[in-house]
């Protein structure tokens with residue numbers, strides 16, 4: 001800060017030194033908060049050095065307690081019952097605006113007064129985590145080396161202004177994966193563009209054998225839509241030649257089907273971009289999703305035990321291996337029954353809409369069920385079996401659907417059995433009785449009956465027949481889903497508040513310390529802006545009595561909330577030379593902020609502040625116009641977003657006008 005901007009204190013009693021910033025401020029101030037000569041004289045006549053409200057010594061500031069002798073929670077926050085307009089104590093001049101006794105509600109015990117809030121200025125302060133969500137917050141897991149320590153209750157998670165750490169990391173990881181860029185060193189052969197998609201990133205090894213489920217070699221990529229920038233999952237069927245397009249009836253039916261337990265199909269196309277005739281299915285991309293196979297049948301999930309046949313459950317193996325593998329689950333890591341029911345409810349929910357739409361899934365397998373968050377299942381690869389096994393000679397592609405629906409239900413029975421036994425080979429015909437025995441011993445009769453029903457030879461099974469077996473477990477699932485919703489809404493509420501305060505900070509930061517505005521180098525240092533500068537110091541730059549920075553997030557949040565709501569609470573702003581003190585309400589500061597920012601906004605043309613700009617060509621140059629101001633774009637080196645990345649504006653090509661609305 002340029003020290004010359006501060007004027008040396010003149011030991012002048014009640015007057016404001018004409019060259020001081022406060023004087024400048026008072027010259028510039030809005031009439032609503034002005035000090036008229038009359039009122040000044042009136043207040044001065046009331047002023048007495050013996051006044052009880054006089055500040056007799058420099059108050060001591062204790063972090064967390066504010067000023068000693070004051071019950072305020074913020075340092076320098078004056079009791080609001082002052083009626084003086086100005087006072088000089090020990091060389092420091094204090095200014096007070098208006099007659100505060102009428103417009104400020106002071107509590108009798110002298111605690112911080114809260115002024116009335118004007119209509120339309122109601123600020124919302126985040127009320128904290130609802131009590132029923134407190135137990136849901138995950139506590140830090142105990143470290144592995146203190147497992148023998150006596151169990152102590154997990155520490156209560158302190159209410160936070162920010163989104164919880166677990167959710168934050170989760171979202172960050174998903175964002176990072178979504179934004180991942182192609183690795184051309186590792187995958188030099190990948191095409192730059194495939195139809196309307198680019199930035200292809202493989203989600204699995206490229207050269208892998210044909211899928212046992214789909215019967216073709218497939219590859220999965222994350223890709224970005226060239227038109228919209230949205231990320232999608234492309235599933236490529238290698239070397240697939242189309243015989244005819246009759247299957248498009250089924251593809252269109254799948255595209256129309258939308259459900260929370262399905263990976264949404266967007267489009268299907270053929271391409272030669274990979275150097276062969278490939279068929280590509282475009283699905284929604286769910287970052288960080290994991291297959292059921294990885295989650296529950298990987299060796300790490302099975303206490304380190306590796307099933308040498310897990311990659312191919314059909315491979316021949318000795319009897320002892322088979323039996324031991326199934327029995328081993330009894331002593332290791334069987335899934336809690338609630339998890340299995342949660343999966344059953346989600347899978348049957350998906351089947352219910354698929355079958356009701358006259359379709360069949362046809363590829364239920366642990367590799368095709370995605371866990372897109374902790375317990376959220378989605379069926380992937382929809383429509384692929386319908387396309388790759390399509391028989392061009394059939395007159396009606398829908399005739400076989402009822403048969404396939406029955407197969408879906410058998411596949412569901414096998415998947416639930418495999419999950420319950422935690423083994424893929426549990427579903428082999430030879431192992432079936434041992435597996436059912438295990439289920440009978442370990443789980444409820446309902447679960448056993450459900451599996452037996454699905455695997456039975458009954459001719460016309462229906463997914464709706466499963467509903468009585470699920471019974472009241474629906475309520476548990478609904479409760480879990482609603483609790484999750486509450487948690488997320490609660491987290492969102494916090495970030496909403498942070499977003500509001502962020503906007504306020506952006507306004508403050510664009511005003512504070514601005515070197516000049518409209519050729520006026522002192523703009524940021526005079527008038528309303530000077531008040532905002534002192535306010536910035538008050539919020540962020542306070543120090544303790546021994547000069548250490550005083551950092552208290554609650555103080556910052558409280559001040560910003562009061563500023564945003566235009567509270568009538570008053571604070572004491574001190575000049576940096578500590579020679580002048582200005583008492584001002586948040587409502588007045590808010591007025592300063594709005595006025596100053598309004599002065600800036602006609603000049604702004606980038607970022608989120610702009611409303612509408614016009615870009616036009618005059619002679620050789622491109623100009624941007626807004627609110628009577630114009631900028632030559634080539635000089636400023638400005639760029640505009642043309643929808644496919646940033647492009648330099650100012651070339652001779654292009655249209656003559658453009659609008660941007662944010």
Ligand SMILES: Nc1ncnc2c1ncn2[C@@H]1O[C@H](COP(=O)(O)OP(=O)(O)OP(=O)(O)O)[C@@H](O)[C@H]1O
Nearest residue numbers: 203204211220233283284285286289290291367380
């Ligand atoms: N829509 C999607 N969004 C994000 N990731 C996906 C999506 N679909 C699949 N994946 C990921 O792609 C990877 C490969 O899936 P895929 O279905 O090919 O499994 P697989 O075990 O290789 O099966 P297969 O042997 O049949 O090819 C998995 O890790 C899966 O999590």
